[in-house]
Structures are given as structure tokens and as C-alpha cells.
Amino acid sequence: xxxxxxxxxxxxxxxxxxxxxxxxxxxxxxxxxxxxxxxxxxxxxxxxxxxxxxxxxxxxxxxxxxxxxxxxxxxxxxxxxxxxxxxxxxxxxxxxxxxxxxxxxxxxxxxxxxxxxxxxxxxxxxxxxxxxxxxxxxxxxxxxxxxxxxxxxxxxxxxxx
Amino acid sequence: xxxxxxxxxxxxxxxxxxxxxxxxxxxxxxxxxxxxxxxxxxxxxxxxxxxxxxxxxxxxxxxxxxxxxxxxxxxxxxxxxxxxxxxxxxxxxxxxxxxxxxxxxxxxxxxxxxxxxxxxxxxxxxxxxxxxxxxxxxxxxxxxxxxxxxxxxxxxxxxxxxxxxxxxxxxxxxxxxxxxxxxxxxxxxxxxxxxxxxx
Numbered sequence: 353x354x355x356x357x358x359x360x361x362x363x364x365x366x367x368x369x370x371x372x373x374x375x376x377x378x379x380x381x382x383x384x385x386x387x388x389x390x391x392x393x394x395x396x397x398x399x400x401x402x403x404x405x406x407x408x409x410x411x412x413x414x415x416x417x418x419x420x421x422x423x424x425x426x427x428x429x430x431x432x433x434x435x436x437x438x439x440x441x442x443x444x445x446x447x448x449x450x451x452x453x454x455x456x457x458x459x460x461x462x463x464x465x466x467x468x469x470x471x472x473x474x475x476x477x478x479x480x481x482x483x484x485x486x487x488x489x490x491x492x493x494x495x496x497x498x499x500x501x502x503x504x505x506x507x508x509x510x511x512x513x
Numbered sequence: 514x515x516x517x518x519x520x521x522x523x524x525x526x527x528x529x530x531x532x533x534x535x536x537x538x539x540x541x542x543x544x545x546x547x548x549x550x551x552x553x554x555x556x557x558x559x560x561x562x563x564x565x566x567x568x569x570x571x572x573x574x575x576x577x578x579x580x581x582x583x584x585x586x587x588x589x590x591x592x593x594x595x596x597x598x599x600x601x602x603x604x605x606x607x608x609x610x611x612x613x614x615x616x617x618x619x620x621x622x623x624x625x626x627x628x629x630x631x632x633x634x635x636x637x638x639x640x641x642x643x644x645x646x647x648x649x650x651x652x653x654x655x656x657x658x659x660x661x662x663x664x665x666x667x668x669x670x671x672x673x674x675x676x677x678x679x680x681x682x683x684x685x686x687x688x689x690x691x692x693x694x695x696x697x698x699x700x701x702x703x704x705x706x707x708x709x710x711x712x
Contacts, residue, residue, distance in 0.1 A: 370572065393571070393600070396592025403561030403593075407533070407568020410553070410695050415568075433557025434565075438691040 353513045354485050356381025360389070362486055363416060366493045368443060370408040372401045373418030378447040378509055383418065398423030402430040402442070409440040414496075416443045421450070421466045421506070422459070431473055431502065441496040444475070444504040451508045470504050477504035482511045514648055514671050516610055520546045522648045523608065523655050527551075529701055530606075530659070531694070532579045533566040535559070535586040537617035538674070539610060543581060544683045550697040554683050554690050560589030563607060567593065569698065570602040576701060577604050577659065584611040584625035591633065594666075598638025603662040607634070608655075612673040620673050634666035641665040 359382055363371075371386045372393040386392035395401035398419045405415035419427070424446055435442055449455050450463015470477045476495050478488050488505055495503045516538060524547050533553045534540040540554040555562045566580035587594070587609055597605060609630055614620040635642045640663055645651045651669055658665040685693070 370568075393596075396596055397590075399558075400561065400564045400590055400592055400596070403558065403564025403590075404568040406561075407565040407570075408572050409568075410565075410691060411569045411572035411698055412695070413572050430558045430561060434555070434561060437557060437687045439688045440691060 353482055354511065355513050356383075356385045359485065359512055360385040362489050366489050368414050368416045370405065370413035370415040371418070372404050372408075372415070373445070374398050374401060374420070374423055375418070376420035376447040376449070378420075378449070378507060379418055379445065379512060381513055382445075397426060399427040399430040402427045402435055405442045406434050406438070406440050409442060414441065414443075416445055418445045418447075420447045421462050424466060424469060425462060428469070428473065431475065435502045436473070436475070439500045440502070441500050442502040443492050443496065444477075444502055446470075446504055446506050448479075448506045448508045466506060470506070475502050475504050477506055480505050480507045480511050485511070514646065514651070514669075515674065516542050516612065516616075516671050517546070518648060519610060519651055519669050519671055522651050526652070526655050526659060527579070530577045530579045531566075531569060531573075531698060531701075532581060533562050533569065534581045535562040535583045537583065537585075538680070539581050539583050540683060541680050545680060550693045551701070553694040554685075556683065556687060556690075560586050560593075562586055563590060563593040563597065566605060566607075567597055567600070567602060570605040571600065573698060574602070574604055576698070577606065578602075579606045579608060582607060582609045583616075584609060584613060584623050584630060585615045587630055588623055588625065588628075594634055594637040594639075597664050598634075598636075601638065601640070602664055603640075605664045606658050606667065607639070607664065608667045608669060610669050610671050612671045614673045616674060631666060631668040634668075639664045639666040642668075644668040644670065646670045 450459035570578040613626040
């Protein structure tokens with residue numbers, strides 16, 4: 353397990369400097385730290401957060417969009433016809449509800465198809481493991497910079513305190 | 514007043530403004546009136562022009578950012594009005610061309626004839642809100658909004674096009690539109706004090 357504060361420090365150290373999203377309980381400590389730090393923008397919908405991040409990226413920022421995987425469904429078109437089409441880099445930090453089929457019913461199908469959905473969208477992703485958070489973030493930054501496209505980290509329960 | 518008439522009034526008033534365009538006829542007509550490097554044409558992702566413009570405005574507080582929006586787009590993302598009202602970006606001017614129809618898909622009605630978008634903007638907390646119906650009033654309001662602090666919301670009531678104008682598509686590739694817009698932002702602005710300019 354890694355604390356929200358430690359995770360945020362790693363994000364900032366990697367060069368991420370614009371944070372927005374829609375909350376999930378799995379990242380409440382991360383959002384709390386970002387809010388405390390100042391500058392986290394609480395969006396109203398995940399696709400609007402993708403739009404906000406697109407504007408931030410074009411203004412020279414390196415944005416992170418935080419969402420639950422339910423929100424991945426909301427922003428499919430925004431990713432396809434904005435972020436991917438215009439080649440705008442963005443880190444998607446997506447919490448993985450419905451992980452391994454253990455969750456409330458509304459999360460089960462989206463939990464099952466989340467990795468496939470990212471692959472279908474041709475968004476490179478990794479599953480965040482508790483032991484490999486710095487490595488995964490380094491991979492995300494490297495991939496973002498090389499491809500000038502979004503990348504995603506899928507965050508299962510029990511990785512961030 | 515048609516969309517093209519309104520654009521011919523507004524566009525010549527711009528100097529350094531960055532302009533984020535909603536999809537459909539708004540992008541296409543504006544492209545043909547004057548294509549500027551400071552124009553971003555949103556070709557897909559309907560509803561998100563205001564969110565994109567907000568993302569630019571928050572990170573370039575010394576640069577005025579205009580969004581050319583439509584009634585269908587605004588109704589698709591009313592949360593953006595709420596967020597703009599909450600965050601109060603003084604450099605954002607939100608212009609909505611309201612023809613009460615989805616123009617690009619065959620003039621199907623929107624609900625902006627029943628719901629006053631300017632009242633929603635006012636309730637959301639925009640500092641300045643105006644509704645105009647004539648070119649003269651449009652020119653006066655635009656000149657005022659381009660020098661005063663916002664966020665500002667200008668509702669421009671326009672007539673739906675009766676017949677489809679034979680207007681071409683935008684000639685640039687999407688990555689080229691984005692790259693050109695990014696260069697326009699970077700060129701226009703002195704480096705920010707925190708040294709994060711251009712990452």
C-alpha cells in the first residue's frame with residue numbers, strides 16, 4: 353500500500369501539473385491531498401474533465417484526469433474524437449471498481465470490460481500494483497511523451513491507502 | 514441575423530484572443546470567415562468546447578479566451594456553465610450562437626426556445642451576461658466584453674439557416690489544428706512566473 357500523499361508526490365515528481373476529475377472512494381486520499389495542495393478542479397462529468405484536460409494540455413500543462421471506471425464509459429467519445437484525434441497527452445487514473453467480480457452489481461460489467469475498453473480505444477494502459485507504482489508512473493510519462501497521446505493506469509482496490 | 518452575419522461582426526473585433534470553436538457550422542463558417550492560428554476547431558466531442566476553453570483560460574490567466582458555442586452544445590454540457598461560474602475565470606468570454614436548432618443535422622429543434630440559456634449562465638455565476646438580437650447590439654456587447662473582466666456570457670439569438678449553405682469542411686488535420694493552436698498560445702505569452710511554460 354502507498355499513501356495518497358506519497359502517490360501525489362510521485363505524480364508531481366513525474367511532471368504532472370494539472371489535476372481534475374470526478375471522485376471515487378478508492379482515491380479519496382489522493383484527491384484530499386490534491387485539494388489541500390490547491391489547483392485540483394472538481395469536474396461535473398468525466399467527459400468534461402477530458403475537455404478541460406485537453407485545454408490544459410494545449411496551454412502547455414501535463415494533465416491528470418482522475419475517474420472511476422464508470423466514467424470511462426461516459427468519456428469514450430471525448431477520448432476518441434478529442435484526446436486521441438488531436439494527439440493530446442493526458443494521464444487517465446481510472447479506479448477499477450468491479451475488480452475480479454467482487455463488487456456491487458452496478459460495477460460488475462464495467463469492471464469486467466474496462467481493460468478491453470481501453471485496448472479497443474487503443475489507449476496504452478497498465479494495472480497499478482502496490483509494489484510497482486513508481487515504475488508504472490515512469491512508464492506512463494515515457495509513453496505519453498513518446499506518443500503524444502493519452503495513457504491510462506487502472507487502479508484496483510487496496511493499492512492506495 | 515444569421516450565423517454568418519454575426520461572425521462577420523465579431524471576428525474583425527479580435528486581435529490576440531484565442532478562440533475555441535464548437536463543432537458543426539460554427540467551426541466551418543468561422544473557418545471560412547477568417548482562419549487564424551489562434552482558432553481551435555473542435556470537430557467532434559460535441560458539448561466540450563466550453564470545457565476546453567476553460568482548460569486554456571485557467572492556465573493562461575493573462576490571455577483572453579473566447580469560446581464560440583452553440584445552443585445544442587451548451588445544453589449537452591450545462592455542467593460547464595456551473596464550473597465556469599464556480600471558478601470565475603476573468604479572462605473567459607463565452608459566446609453562444611443560439612438558433613434553437615441542431616443546424617448541422619437538419620435543423621431539428623433544441624429546447625433553447627423554452628429554456629433561457631442566459632438565465633442559466635446568470636444563475637451559474639457569470640459576472641456579465643447579455644442577450645443580443647441585432648448586429649449593432651452584438652458589436653457593442655462584444656467590444657465591452659473584450660475589455661472587461663469576466664467570466665462573460667453573450668447569448669446571440671440568430672435565425673436558423675433555411676437552406677443548407679454549400680460550405681466546405683475545415684482543411685487542416687486535427688493534430689495540425691492542435692499544434693498550431695499550441696504554438697499560438699506559446700508565442701503570444703510571456704513565460705509564466707513558475708517557469709512551467711511549454712513544459
